[in-house]
Amino acid sequence: MPDPMMLELALPAFAALALLACATVVGAPAMRKLITVYEAKHELKHGSAGWLRSIRGWSMVAFWLMTTCFIATIIGDWAANGDLGAAIDRGWLRLRILLEIAMAIMESD
Structure with missing residues (x-):
């Protein structure tokens, strides 16, 4: 039996x-x-139609980062306090x- x-x-x-x-x-x-946005930023002139189309979609990157950080804060809270229910309650805030x-x-997108 595990400890x-x-x-x-x-x-x-x-x-x-x-x-x-x-x-x-x-x-x-x-x-x-x-990567596409970074490459477009260096290959196309600022203000061109291709450059403007390439920067659309940054919200997808931001949402991915926010979701990952949100879940990581719940896991970190759970690891620090040992109470998953309380960590989830604080996660709602x-x-x-x-x-x-x-x-x-x-x-803005």
Whole structure:
């Protein structure tokens, strides 16, 4: 039977690894867009139609980063305090702030 102390330490670590794997799978298109924008920034003149089209979609990168950071704060809170329920409750407060930021990003994109 596994030691309860080891299990208590292993659950947040496993959750962090799962977050990293999911963020990698979900973030691949966002990083592809980031690379496209970076390449377009250096190959096309500022103000050209191609350059303007290439910078649309930054919100996808921002949403990916915000989602990953949000889930990471819940995992970090859970690892620090050992109470998943309380970490999720505090996560709701963070989610409200992130949604306001997301709305501002969507308005500018």
